[in-house]
């Protein structure tokens with residue numbers, strides 16, 4: 001069953017077509033990757049799926065009434081709040097009752113690999129911000145998670161932990177769309193994905209479909225056009 005499908009998605013910026021008729025479907029319970037070089041159109045695609053920017057063509061169809069969690073490429077939170085306070089704030093925007101939030105927040109911080117400390121966001125490292133962005137995306141137990149570069153800025157161990165967390169979320173039944181440049185991570189966690197170049201779909205990747213690594217496929221597809 002599809003969780004989400006995009007048909008002929010299009011985005012034009014300054015007369016330039018940066019997403020050019022993309023069509024793909026994400027099935028319920030899978031981890032799906034959007035792959036491509038810098039400027040390929042991955043974040044723009046995510047923003048159209050979320051309705052953050054208008055489409056210049058095409059459709060996005062989602063399962064009805066699903067909750068979506070979103071971790072943006074460059075997370076920003078109020079600098080004078082600590083992690084817990086950030087989650088309380090976003091939880092209140094979602095109308096999650098205070099009592100429920102109190103129960104959820106320590107588990108969410110823990111799951112994202114953050115301590116429930118008084119450290120304010122202004123003193124967070126880039127990696128801590130990424131972790132907080134993931135915890136924020138998990139508020140309200142969404143069915144679909146959209147993670148834009150979730151391991152950007154994390155050190156090697158942090159990256160491994162982040163990918164383990166994402167894998168465990170998939171095992172819990174969440175559907176996950178990930179935008180990432182780290183092909184080894186994608187290969188370990190994702191089931192399927194698409195390679196995009198200059199807004200065009202180049203290749204539909206599926207784990208185990210080919211007897212070569214995602215990196216080899218990526219280099220061939222991206223380098224060969």
Ligand SMILES: Nc1ncnc2c1ncn2[C@@H]1O[C@H](COP(=O)(O)OP(=O)(O)OP(=O)(O)O)[C@@H](O)[C@H]1O
Nearest residue numbers: 013014018036037038039040041042043044045073
């Ligand atoms: N608001 C905007 N106005 C004009 N051009 C934009 C805007 N946002 C994105 N673009 C352009 O659209 C193209 C696709 O950008 P996008 O951010 O979707 O790429 P990406 O694949 O996510 O890249 P990266 O991996 O570097 O994040 C780029 O050429 C970018 O410069």
